[in-house]
Amino acid sequence: MFNALGRQRRFPRPIDGVRLKRRIAWLTLVACALLVEAPGSVAQVGAEFHRTLMVAPAQPVMLEVQVSGGDLQILYGRDGQVSITAVAKASGDARLDDNFFPKVLSIDQRENHLTVIHAPNPAYAESGINVLYRIEVPYRTEVISRLNSGHQKVSGIMGPVKAAVGSGDIRADYITKGLQAEVGQGNLDIQVVGERVEAKTGKGNISCARIPQGVSAETGDGDITLMVVGPSTAQVKNGRGRVDIGGARGSLTGSTAEGDLHVKAIPHDDWQLSSASGDVRLELPPEAHLELEASTTAGEFQIDRDDMAKPRPDLHFFEQKVNGGGKRVDVHTGSGKIVIR
Amino acid sequence: MRSTRRFARNLAVTCMLLVFCNWAWAQKDPGVRGGIGNTGGGLQQQGIPIPHPPLISPNPTTGAPINDNELASFLEGILRAGQLESTCDTCADVTDGSPVTGLGELDPVFPQFHTNSNGLGARHNADQCFACHAQPVLGGSGGFIVPNPGDMAPHPAENPQFRLVPHRYGRQNVVPSFEHQFGPIREVRFKHKPDGTADGGVHQLWTVRGSTNDPTIPNCALTQPDFAAEEKAGNLAFRIPLQMMGLGLIESIQDREILAQHDATAALRAPLGITGHPNRSGNDGTITRFGWKAQNKSITIFAGEAYNVEMGITNEAFPTATEEDPDCQGPSKPEPNDVVRTDDTEIKNQKFDNPLHILPDWQQFQILMRFTDGPAPDPNPSDRAKKGKILFEDIGCALCHTPQMQTAPVMNSAVLQNRPVNHFSDLLVHHMGSKLADDISQGQAGPDEFRTTPLWGVGQRIFFLHDGRTSDLLQAIRDHFSPASPQYPASEANAVVHRFNKLPPADQQAILDFLRSL
Numbered sequence: 001m002f003n004a005l006g007r008q009r010r011f012p013r014p015i016d017g018v019r020l021k022r023r024i025a026w027l028t029l030v031a032c033a034l035l036v037e038a039p040g041s042v043a044q045v046g047a048e049f050h051r052t053l054m055v056a057p058a059q060p061v062m063l064e065v066q067v068s069g070g071d072l073q074i075l076y077g078r079d080g081q082v083s084i085t086a087v088a089k090a091s092g093d094a095r096l097d098d099n100f101f102p103k104v105l106s107i108d109q110r111e112n113h114l115t116v117i118h119a120p121n122p123a124y125a126e127s128g129i130n131v132l133y134r135i136e137v138p139y140r141t142e143v144i145s146r147l148n149s150g151h152q153k154v155s156g157i158m159g160p161v162k163a164a165v166g167s168g169d170i171r172a173d174y175i176t177k178g179l180q181a182e183v184g185q186g187n188l189d190i191q192v193v194g195e196r197v198e199a200k201t202g203k204g205n206i207s208c209a210r211i212p213q214g215v216s217a218e219t220g221d222g223d224i225t226l227m228v229v230g231p232s233t234a235q236v237k238n239g240r241g242r243v244d245i246g247g248a249r250g251s252l253t254g255s256t257a258e259g260d261l262h263v264k265a266i267p268h269d270d271w272q273l274s275s276a277s278g279d280v281r282l283e284l285p286p287e288a289h290l291e292l293e294a295s296t297t298a299g300e301f302q303i304d305r306d307d308m309a310k311p312r313p314d315l316h317f318f319e320q321k322v323n324g325g326g327k328r329v330d331v332h333t334g335s336g337k338i339v340i341r
Numbered sequence: 342m343r344s345t346r347r348f349a350r351n352l353a354v355t356c357m358l359l360v361f362c363n364w365a366w367a368q369k370d371p372g373v374r375g376g377i378g379n380t381g382g383g384l385q386q387q388g389i390p391i392p393h394p395p396l397i398s399p400n401p402t403t404g405a406p407i408n409d410n411e412l413a414s415f416l417e418g419i420l421r422a423g424q425l426e427s428t429c430d431t432c433a434d435v436t437d438g439s440p441v442t443g444l445g446e447l448d449p450v451f452p453q454f455h456t457n458s459n460g461l462g463a464r465h466n467a468d469q470c471f472a473c474h475a476q477p478v479l480g481g482s483g484g485f486i487v488p489n490p491g492d493m494a495p496h497p498a499e500n501p502q503f504r505l506v507p508h509r510y511g512r513q514n515v516v517p518s519f520e521h522q523f524g525p526i527r528e529v530r531f532k533h534k535p536d537g538t539a540d541g542g543v544h545q546l547w548t549v550r551g552s553t554n555d556p557t558i559p560n561c562a563l564t565q566p567d568f569a570a571e572e573k574a575g576n577l578a579f580r581i582p583l584q585m586m587g588l589g590l591i592e593s594i595q596d597r598e599i600l601a602q603h604d605a606t607a608a609l610r611a612p613l614g615i616t617g618h619p620n621r622s623g624n625d626g627t628i629t630r631f632g633w634k635a636q637n638k639s640i641t642i643f644a645g646e647a648y649n650v651e652m653g654i655t656n657e658a659f660p661t662a663t664e665e666d667p668d669c670q671g672p673s674k675p676e677p678n679d680v681v682r683t684d685d686t687e688i689k690n691q692k693f694d695n696p697l698h699i700l701p702d703w704q705q706f707q708i709l710m711r712f713t714d715g716p717a718p719d720p721n722p723s724d725r726a727k728k729g730k731i732l733f734e735d736i737g738c739a740l741c742h743t744p745q746m747q748t749a750p751v752m753n754s755a756v757l758q759n760r761p762v763n764h765f766s767d768l769l770v771h772h773m774g775s776k777l778a779d780d781i782s783q784g785q786a787g788p789d790e791f792r793t794t795p796l797w798g799v800g801q802r803i804f805f806l807h808d809g810r811t812s813d814l815l816q817a818i819r820d821h822f823s824p825a826s827p828q829y830p831a832s833e834a835n836a837v838v839h840r841f842n843k844l845p846p847a848d849q850q851a852i853l854d855f856l857r858s859l
Contacts, residue, residue, distance in 0.1 A: 058379070058389055075412065078395035078714065079478065085399075133408065139393040153409075156396075158415045174416040192420070 009253075049086040049101035055112045056080075060140040060158070060248040067118040069149045070131030076156030076174075077136025082114055085134045094128025143180040160195070169204075178213075187222070190215075206234075206240075214250060223259070231269065242278065260336070279336040282329070289326030298335040305340060358626045368849040370814040371857045373477070374719060374800040380477030382485035382498025391471075392418055394480030394586060395714040397756055411430035411712055414700075418709025419479070421458075421702040422470040426652055429671045430459035432555040458702065460678035462653010462662055463563060463669035464545035466528050468509060471584040472501045472707060473526050473651070477801040484803055489544065491517045500697030501821050502526050505798035506547060508830035514742055517568040519579065520546075525809025526653070527579040531571060532780045548671055561669035578779040579808035580633055587715025588640045588715075590762040591795070593599050593748035596628045599768050606740050611834040615740055617769040620792070621783045630768045633794075633807045634786035644707035654678045679703050711755070715764060716798030719858040731856025732848050736840040741793040741833075743767045765796035765859065774823025774832030777806065789829040800857040814853055 055061050057080045065072065070088075077083055086105065090096045096206040103123060108115040108296055118137065120126045137143075141157045149167040159177035163170050170181045171189040178195035180187050183314055187204040188195055190211070197215045199206050205222040208215045210222055214230035221239035223313050231250030234243045242259035245252060251269035257276050264283035267290045279299075284290070286307065294301060303310045311318035368592040377383050385391050396415060399406040415514025418826070423727035441729040443661040450776050467473050471736070476484025485498035519527055531540040549555065596619075603617065619628040620635040631637035637646065655662050655677035662670065700708075706748045719726070733739060742765040752758035770790040778789035786792070791807060799805075805817035818841060821834035832838075841849060 057392065058384070076393065076396055076416070077398075078717070079392040136396070140390065154420075155412060157388075173413065174420070192417075257799070283566075 003309070044096050045090045046100065047088040047096045047100040049084070049105065051085070051107065053082045053107075053109050054080065055082055055114075055138065057138070059112045060142060061138055062113045062147075063135070063137060063141055063143050064113075064115045065133075065135065065143070065145040065147075066116070067131070067133060067145075067147045067150070068120045069126060070118070070133065070147070071151045071153075072145065072147050073132070073134045073153045074141075074143055074145060074155070075134065075136050075153070076141075077137055079140075080136045081136075081138070082272050083136040084116065085136075086118075086131060088129055088131045090129050092128040094125045095158065096124065096129065100124060100129075117274065133210070159193075188217075212249065222255075231244070240278075254262050267329055268326040270330075272330045274330075274332040275334070275336055277335045279339060280331050280333050281339040282331065283341045284300075284322075287323065289323045290329045291319070291321050291325045291327070291338070292329050292339075293317075294331040296333050296336070296338055299333050299337050302337055302339040308340065361618075368815060368846045368853060370816075373636060373803060374857050375477070377485070377803065380484070380801055381475045381481065382487060384491075385487050386394050386495055386498045388495075391475050392478040394478060394709065395717065397589065397712045397714045400756050401756070401761050403755065403758075407712055407756045408754075410706065411708075411754060411756065414705065414708040415712040417700075418705040418712075421705040422709055424702065425457040426458050426461035426654065428459070428461045428463075428549050428555040429557055429674055431673075432459075432557065436589055455710070459674070460648075460652070460654035460702075461549065462545075462649070462655070462678075463549050463561070463664040463666055464547065465549075465653035466543075466546050466651045467501070467506050469666070470647075472506055474585055476803055477798075478586075479720055480585045480709070481716075481798065482584040482802050482804075483809070485523065500524055500526055502546065510555075511551050511553035512547065512549060514547045515565060517546065517565075517572075519568070519572065519577070525579075525581045525804040525812075527581060527809060528767045529568065529571075530578040530580065530720075530779075530781055531566075532576050532578055537556075539782070541783065545650070545653065545663060548664075555671065556669040557673070559670050561666070563664065563666060563669050578781050581804055581809035583633065583794075584716070584802075585710045586713050586798060587762070587764060587795075589711035589713065589757055589762070590715055591630060591746060591750060591764055591768070592640055592711070593632075593757045594746045594762060594768070595711060595749045598749075599628055599630075599744050602743050602746060603767055603769060606743075610740050613737055613740065613833075614782070614831070615737075615833045615836075617741065617767060617771045617773070617793070617833065618785070619768075620786045622769050623784065628768065629784060630792070632783070633791055634781070634783040635770050635792035636786060637766065638785035640710045641704070641707045644703050644710065648679060648706070650702040654703070656680060656701060659677040711754075715762065716801070716859070717799065718763075718797070722858040723854060725851045726858040728848075728849035729853070729858075730853050733843065733855055736844065736852075737837040738841075738852075739765075740837070741769075741771060742768050742796050743793075763797055765799075766793040771833045772830050773821065773834065775826040775829045776820055776823035776832070778829050779807065796856065796859055798859065800859045814856055815849075818852075 031040045031229045035091055086101060087098055088096055103121045104118050106117045137157060139158055141162045142159060145152060145163045147165045147168065151169045152163055152165050154161050154163055154172045156174045159175040159179060161172060161175050162180045165170065165186060166184045167186060169186045170183055172179055172181055173191040176194040179193050180198045181190060181268060183201040183204060186201060187200045188206045189207045190199055192210045194212045197208060197211050199208060199215060199217045202220045203222060204219060206217045206219055207225045208217060209227040210230060211229045215226055215232040218226050218235045219241060220237050222241045224234040224236060225244045226234055228247040233253040235264060236243060236256040236259055238257050240258045241256060243254045243256050243261045245254065245263045248265040249268055250322060252271040254273045256278050258278055260278040261273055261275050262281045263273060266285060266288055301311050308322055373380060381391055391653060427699040461468050473483050474480055475481050475486055487495045487498050487499050489496050499522045500520060502520040503516060507516050529544050530542060531544050534540045543693050544566045548565060549558060550561045550563050552558065565658055621627065622629050622638050629635050629638045631640060631643045637643045642658060644654050648654040648656050649659035653663060656679045657677060660677040681701055682699050744763060744765055746762050748757055748760050748762060750759045770786040770792050772789050773791050780788045782788050804812050805814060806820060811817055819830060822834040825831040
């Protein structure tokens, strides 16, 4: 007999009694091993949850979320409904079952007011379970959210938004109204917010862009970057974190501890910039009008502009009107350098 | 004598009963699902923002949602498409690089009434995308919007081409007779040029003459085309705005799927006289599918064209202005107006290392279209609408209005690939007879040929057919019928419309209810 490839087929030998017993024993062992390895249909490595709640399109939605641990995404989806999707994955010794979400998740809806709470349950080892919540909401949604640990994202809604994370990051963008974002330890990345932003982290970086009504940014230790913002304050309380500001549209107050402070913008309003021991660098366009007051306790000045007089090296203070004067720019550093370009 | 009287009385009663029955069973378009007052400009009139375009839903086949970068581009697209265009950067209310106090530079609540983008052309049909795409939500088809946004006492929502766009910022335009206060938003093509040769191009309605917010064009003296004379000469062909929703899904359908679906119905179509054929690109021969005559190849081309033709904003795809009069374009207006941002300062680029800020508005707009979901049907259709769905297929409507196609099996975007598209169109063009013919040829679509309009979302549209001639769905169906004329063959829809007309009124009503559930 030849198969389609022209090779001779080999027929199996007949099985005798001893070999049959051996084969049964072997198959039994394999089956037992499989059963031990896969502990039945109860324990599993993943669980999913999905629910869509209808809301009145003519009214805004109020969403309150509390999640003990995991990642949380609150995103624009479509009008008239709130869609909640949750995925849990277990690793290591942790195990999940079909009761996981029913036991840890509670959802309460009173008309357009929704409360979503994920609370730990002693039946499940929290450390080995990663949970991702994705909540799609109408554009007109106000959010108050709290996540103990993990990453939180809020995107594409009217707001206002009040978001907090104990340990982890917050990313928020395309919020029409105001935003309050606070992190115990972690980073904040915020873009395109229509009204005032308050961003605070105990330790971590803050990055904000395109916020016309301005930012109040504060980090215990980390960098702050502000791009295209209205009247803003930026404060690095400790450490070598730096402040970098570009395209500021309004008043500025910036301070660092040991880090540098760099501003590249037109002074449309008064600026107050200081560093305890870092450098302060200003990059101003040639046509900028300002009234500069600069001081350093133990540092030096470096003026790289032709339209400005250079102060004497032994001075620690100087003031000067640039292009006839304009908004007031106060710059101070303890032991760093002040550079103006 | 008595018997005669009795006969007459019985006859009168019978006639009244017949009239009453006919009235009771007269089929009627149920109107915009949810009501005009609860959609688009109707909401705006109540102080409620017009809802945003729906984000594409997770892939029903794989569960994959839109990814973070796609979502960011979608949201940036809403922002850009919501902008109100001015004729120059420095004359915008909110100019690049200026301090912003109290103005909504980033306000995505439509309609914005502060100009914050530059590029509005000397000739244009509108000054912002969402002026013509706001029914039932932003990104939808043409509807009504409040003509005095921002005022304390808003007027009722109306056709934005009646007062808002032609006269915004003091522009001195005469509103043509075919733009009615509560009529469809219409753009105009001329059938013929003055020398009698074929024209077919869009002739923009408005000019920037008289703009009070642009001191750089005080001598602009452009005049509008003489629409009244052209209308009298029968030289106008109207088009109304199509919805932008679900276009990314339609674009993701392969040609082979379109042709396979068409082939699958060949035996059923032949006896009804339905043929249909693709409009194809003159460059690569592939099927073009966007626009009333399926004349546009892609939503990128569609976006570039709309920016230039509808708003007069030149761009990389359409770099030449439709009107180059220097008195009306401003001395410092760069050409093309809206391009990839390669400036080396952050003032214009805002944050140069962010890809979202590099793309021009028109390209963000095409990404917005790509990831806008298709219109959602009524989640709880009535029993009659369910019956109408069966009848819709039974009488042959679905032979052209193909209920579903599938996107390509593997695509760059996981959310778009290998998923059903419930758009109700074969994406082909058909002869529709002299009643609908507009004497405009585009590509391989002849003067009486039109693409089968996708019916998803028809339940919340106000106006129907390419020129918006009716807001009555029943009339729209009946206008699919057209006998052969000396100039054009009979409509391919005739046999199906005949079947529709032969249905009992209750069944016709069921079909109307089904359509309004889409």
